[in-house]
Amino acid sequence: QVQLVESGGGLVQAGASLRLSCAASGRTFGNYAIGWFRQAPGKEREFVAGISRGGYSPTYADSVKGRFTISRDNAKNTVRLLMNSLEPDDTALYYCAAAAGLVSRRRDSYGYWGQGTQVTVSA
Numbered sequence: 001q002v003q004l005v006e007s008g009g010g011l012v013q014a015g016a017s018l019r020l021s022c023a024a025s026g027r028t029f030g031n032y033a034i035g036w037f038r039q040a041p042g043k044e045r046e047f048v049a050g051i052s053r054g055g056y057s058p059t060y061a062d063s064v065k066g067r068f069t070i071s072r073d074n075a076k077n078t079v080r081l082l083m084n085s086l087e088p089d090d091t092a093l094y095y096c097a098a099a100a101g102l103v104s105r106r107r108d109s110y111g112y113w114g115q116g117t118q119v120t121v122s123a
Contacts, residue, residue, distance in 0.1 A: 002026055002112050004096045009117035012086055020081040020117060022096030030054070030074040033103040035110055036081050038092035048094070049081060050103040057103060063089070086121045093118050
């Protein structure tokens with residue numbers, strides 16, 4: 001199993017950038033694909049970005065392509081989500097999740113979740 005803790009959220013104006021980090025426990029971090037999801041009030045939790053166990057095959061939701069970049073450093077047990085050109089529609093609670101398998105866009109593929117970090121973007 002793995003424990004995940006997100007950090008880096010905050011309140012910013014439209015057009016600003018934020019870097020979210022997901023810190024994982026254990027030396028088996030490299031066995032898990034990592035996904036970022038977000039959930040706005042009254043909305044369904046949606047896929048944002050994902051990365052494979054080895055750091056290959058990054059994938060993004062259409063809404064964030066070209067603006068967000070996901071990366072990982074298995075030696076440091078961390079995954080980063082760099083968010084550029086933030087928009088009010090990006091406002092949500094962002095979750096880091098781990099899957100013991102291939103990277104996926106499906107919520108039910110991920111067995112471990114962090115508690116989330118809030119990102120708020122004002123117009």
